[in-house]
Amino acid sequence: MPLLFITTFIVITYIITKQMEKGGIRGIFVIANNQAQLKVVIIGAGYVGLTTSVCLAYLGHKITCVDRNHKIIDSLNAGEATIYEPGLQKLLRDVKRNLAFSTCLIDAFDDVDVVIIAVGTPSKINGDADLSAVEKVAEEIGDILNKDCQPVIVNKSTVLIGSARRVETIVKTRLERRGLKYNFFVASNPEFLREGAAIIDTLYPDRIVVGANDTHSINVLRQLYAPILEQTFTPPPGISRPMAYEVPAFITTNPTSAELIKYAANAFLAMKVSFINEFAGLSEKVGADIKDVARGIGFDKRIGTRYLEAGLGWGGSCFGKDTKAIMYMASQYSYSMDLLQAAIKVNYCQRFVVMEKLQMILKVIRGCTVGLLGLAFKPNTDDLRDAPSINIIEKLIELGARVKAYDPVALIRFQRQFPELDVECCNGVLELSRDCDALVLITDWLEFSSVDWEKVGGLMRQKIFIDGRNMFNKDDFEKNGFTYQGVGR
Ligand SMILES: NC(=O)c1ccc[n+]([C@@H]2O[C@H](COP(=O)([O-])OP(=O)(O)OC[C@H]3O[C@@H](n4cnc5c(N)ncnc54)[C@H](O)[C@@H]3O)[C@@H](O)[C@H]2O)c1
Secondary structure (H helix, E strand, O other), X not given: OHHHHHHHHHHHHHHHHHHHHHHOOOOOOEEHHHEEOOEEEEEOOOHHHHHHHHHHHHOOOEEEEEOOOHHHHHHHHOOOOOOOOOOHHHHHHHOHHHEEXXXXXXXXXXXXXXXXXXXXXXXXXXXXXXXXXXXHHHHHHHHXXXXXXXXXXXXXXXXXOOHHHHHHHHHHHHHHHOOOOOOOEEEEOOOOOOOOOHHHHHHOOOEEEEEOOOHHHHHHHHHHOHHHHHOOOOOOOOOOOOOOOOOOEEEEEOHHHHHHHHHHHHHHHHHHHHHHHHHHHHHHHHOOOHHHHHHHXXXXXXXXXXXXXXXXXXXXXXXXXHHHHHHHHHHHOOOOOHXXXXXXXXXXXXXXXXXXXXXXXXXXXXXXXXXXXXXXOOOOOOOOOOOHHHHHHHHHHHOOOEEEEEOOOOHHHHHHHOOOOOEEEOOOHHHHHOOOOEEEEOOOOHHHHHOOHHHHHHHOOOOEEEEOOOOOOHHHHHOOOOEEEOOOO
């Protein structure tokens, strides 16, 4: 019996070692189903970096997540998630064994297989993407690469065409300054997660895209994502595998195509949202209901049902900045992108549709109290970047309204990020509604579906409800004495 045990152990160890040699991986650990455990450094602990870190740690890889923001790292080291994302807080604590946080890149660098860049790429004033954080990270990597460590450096941040090459050049230049010439690899691996569903999207993606000019990078990233590509892991509690989900596509291409895939995906989704909002305006004119129109076209498989919800338009950290970046990039080639240009314009105007409705019903906004239900750009996140709520608040204040707001998770972030906006933050829908002349639904949080609107109406000065996300039925509100208006209905 002991002999059988020893022989089995030797055979398994041999198979595993061979498997790892094939991928050029240095560790000796394995995770589920003989998949290799990689040592990974993820730079940036924001929505993408933190989610990716937690999920890859859950899958068994050894992760160090590095952020230059000491407050973020202190909080994460104390087991407290710094962003709101369903399931993240629990998973963060559950994966402690495989996940470390640090402000110091050099400490994390020993023997690392993969370095993932997940820092922000915000818009510059001219619309171009600001790649300075990515470039800074590339410099830091070039300053600490050593002869024992030739990782695959991965651009996960959304970056302009040519950025993989740019990162490669920067790292090479920094090495040369140190009189060194090492082998290293750069790949593009754009991220498609949606805030509010970030963990689900990371563990159960539709596809994983890798752009690289060498097979080593592709092999290593295939190993990194093997548990996802083969769906060999047990789903974390509460984050079950979606019904009928199979396995994601693994798309390999050159870096430029990978970089463009990310922008094309966001541009397409943004155009879909603007398309339905443009039809929402027409529906109001002709007496159609945009929800029925969207349903009617969405069942056509060529069109699909998603991203066809009329409302206040898109917001958040990606669509706005990415569409602007594409426009800027195209202009550098003297290429005009008329469809996208129109989608951006439609989206901007859409934010003020609720203002028009308020003015139509209230006539004079000055002196009125308007309560905003939700601030985040969409439910299940506390992200306020490019949120329609901010434009609407600014406009309401400019028109002389008193503004109150309630959001289940984004209030603290709102107070921190927008201290200049004179908004009365409330602790619940009832407190919000007191003395309001109108309520405007900005974010379709699930908790709003169980509000007692009759009671709410009893607290308001005037029972006016503008449903900026078409979350409710007109009849339900009208039977409680409300004047109700949705978008495109
Ligand atoms: N948020 C999304 O839904 C989403 C989805 C897909 C892709 N993306 C892309 O992913 C990238 C990251 O987005 P995010 O929303 O996670 O950004 P974020 O702003 O939430 O996080 C970025 C983090 O990087 C850190 N950072 C910046 N420079 C650094 C440096 N030199 N060293 C260490 N840390 C540094 C910042 O402190 C911050 O915590 C962007 O390019 C974005 O376009 C975002």
